[in-house]
Amino acid sequence: MSGFPIDEEAVRRLAALLEETGVGEIEYRDGDRSLRISARGAAPVSAPVAAAAAPVPETSPADAAPSPQQAPAGAEGTPVTAPIVGTVYLQPEPGQPAFVQVGDRVQAGQILLIIEAMKVYNQIPAPSDGVVRQVLVSSGDPVEYGETLMILG
Numbered sequence: 001m002s003g004f005p006i007d008e009e010a011v012r013r014l015a016a017l018l019e020e021t022g023v024g025e026i027e028y029r030d031g032d033r034s035l036r037i038s039a040r041g042a043a044p045v046s047a048p049v050a051a052a053a054a055p056v057p058e059t060s061p062a063d064a065a066p067s068p069q070q071a072p073a074g075a076e077g078t079p080v081t082a083p084i085v086g087t088v089y090l091q092p093e094p095g096q097p098a099f100v101q102v103g104d105r106v107q108a109g110q111i112l113l114i115i116e117a118m119k120v121y122n123q124i125p126a127p128s129d130g131v132v133r134q135v136l137v138s139s140g141d142p143v144e145y146g147e148t149l150m151i152l153g
Contacts, residue, residue, distance in 0.1 A: 011037065012118060019084040019117045077133050077153035080124065082143040086117035090139045100150075104132045112150060115143060126152060 010028075014037050018026050025038040082088070090098040090113050099111050106112065106126040115122045130152035137149050 006035075011035070016118050016120045019086070020120075020122060077151040078128055078130060079148045080112060080127060080150040080152060082115060082145055082147045082149055083124070084115055084117050084122060085145050086115040086122070086143060088137045088139065088141050088143045088149065089114045089116065089121075090135070090137075100132050100135075102132050102135055106130060106132060106152065113137075124149070128152065 014026050014028060014035070018024075018037055025036065027034055027036040029035075092099065092114070099113055100106055106129065108126055108128050110126045111123045112126050112132075113124050115124060132150060133153040134151040135149075136151070137143060137147075143149065
């Protein structure tokens with residue numbers, strides 16, 4: 001069996017891309033070698049695979065907006081859901097004020113919180129203009145894909 005050197009940084013970037021996009025599986029081919037990374041519990045997904053001789057690209061596809069999930073009972077407004085699995089933080093750094101608080105008016109694209117996944121800090125923007133009605137998570141909470149984090153009204 002010939003050695004297949006693994007670029008750990010490339011694996012980490014592919015795994016982060018997997019989480020950022022919510023895709024269940026990524027396969028990377030380089031000639032006759034390939035590397036497949038799957039999300040835990042994800043079923044394999046058929047997708048075209050582009051063969052490339054270059055390293056994994058630094059840029060990722062545009063973030064897809066998460067589909068709205070069921071908000072908690074009695075909550076009215078636009079849910080802000082987690083596009084990835086990770087740890088949520090409501091402020092940019094410890095000891096700093098939160099990005100937003102209940103009652104704040106926000107504009108579409110404004111950063112509401114960040115989710116850390118595999119040492120990558122992903123900014124989560126407001127999906128629309130509105131007012132923060134509820135914050136359903138606390139800093140340091142683990143979150144799942146599709147979990148409702150905030151309600152905008």
